[in-house]
Each structure stands twice: as structure tokens, then as C-alpha cells.
Amino acid sequence: MNRGGPDQPDGAGREGAAAYRLDEQVGFLMRVASQRHTALFTARMIEGLTPPQFAALAKLREIGACSQNHLGRLIHLDAATIKGVVDRLQARDLLVITDDPLDRRRRAVDLSARGREVVDAAILVAGEISAATLEPLTATEREQAMRLLRKLG
Numbered sequence: 727m728n729r730g731g732p733d734q735p736d737g738a739g740r741e742g743a744a745a746y747r748l749d750e751q752v753g754f755l756m757r758v759a760s761q762r763h764t765a766l767f768t769a770r771m772i773e774g775l776t777p778p779q780f781a782a783l784a785k786l787r788e789i790g791a792c793s794q795n796h797l798g799r800l801i802h803l804d805a806a807t808i809k810g811v812v813d814r815l816q817a818r819d820l821l822v823i824t825d826d827p828l829d830r831r832r833r834a835v836d837l838s839a840r841g842r843e844v845v846d847a848a849i850l851v852a853g854e855i856s857a858a859t860l861e862p863l864t865a866t867e868r869e870q871a872m873r874l875l876r877k878l879g
Contacts, residue, residue: 763859770855773818773844778803778811780852783820783837783845791836794823820844 748754767777775783781801786792789800798808812835815821820841826832837845860868 759859763855766855766858767852770851770858772848772851775844775848776811778807779815780845780848782808782811782815782835783841784849784852786821786835786837787842787845787849791834793826794833794835797835815841 764777767780771780778801781803782797785797785800792800794808794812795805797812798805801808803811812821812823812833816823819838822836822838822841824834824836826834860871863871
């Protein structure tokens with residue numbers, strides 16, 4: 727592989743570094759888009775829900791009760807993070823937690839009655855947030871963006 731060092735006559739590495747533009751890099755652009763979405767989410771989401779908290783509630787609304795660890799995997803959170811999210815939601819009376827009598831390490835999580843009310847309202851707001859995030863795009867571009875993001879995930 728050519729690293730463009732002084733013993734490499736074509737100097738491709740130096741040209742590559744000189745031509746590099748941060749604002750043309752996929753990671754940078756994805757982070758900027760994510761920051762835009764997060765700012766919209768924070769400003770508009772009800773009940774002060776964070777994106778991971780909303781994701782946990784919305785996934786439980788979708789699938790019903792499941793283990794805490796399974797929920798974490800479904801919404802792409804590690805075990806320590808999902809535990810914190812679940813504990814905070816439980817403290818706000820949005821979740822019901824039950825321990826597995828056969829395995830004390832396993833916790834089942836489900837929406838409480840209040841959690842169901844909150845997530846039902848939050849889902850409506852989330853749709854508005856998604857629309858605002860994609861607002862600069864045409865309808866065709868929105869569909870393309872969503873398809874490409876799913877492909878990258």
C-alpha cells in the first residue's frame with residue numbers, strides 16, 4: 727500500500743492528505759445530520775424523554791414485554807446503558823419491572839399504564855420530529871435517504 731512517504735516517488739499520500747476535506751467525509755456528515763436530529767428531538771419531545779428512553783418505550787409498545795437485555799439489543803444499547811435507561815424510566819413510573827424467579831439476573835420490562843399513555847403521545851411527536859429532520863429533502867430524497875440509512879445499518 728502506498729503511504730506517500732519520501733521514498734515513494736508518486737507522493738500519493740501527500741496529495742491525498744492535501745485533498746482531504748473533512749466536510750466531505752461520511753462520518754462527519756452523518757454526525758452533523760445526527761446533531762441536527764438530536765437538537766430537534768430535544769426541543770420537541772414530550773416528557774423530557776431522551777432518544778434512548780423514547781426508543782425503549784417505542785420498542786416495548788411495538789413488541790410487548792421482554793427481557794431488559796433483549797430490549798437493549800433491539801435498540802442497539804449495551805447492557806450497562808439499557809440498565810440505566812430502564813431504571814430511569816421505572817423511576818418515572820413509565821415501566822414495570824419483574825424479576826425472573828428462576829434467574830435473578832434477568833429482568834422483564836414492560837410499559838406501565840402511564841408509560842403506554844406517554845409513549846402513544848410521544849410517537850406522534852416523534853413522527854413530527856422525523857418529518858422536520860428530513861424537511862430539507864424532497865419526497866423522493868427522503869425515501870432514498872431512509873433506504874440508504876437502512877442499508878448502512
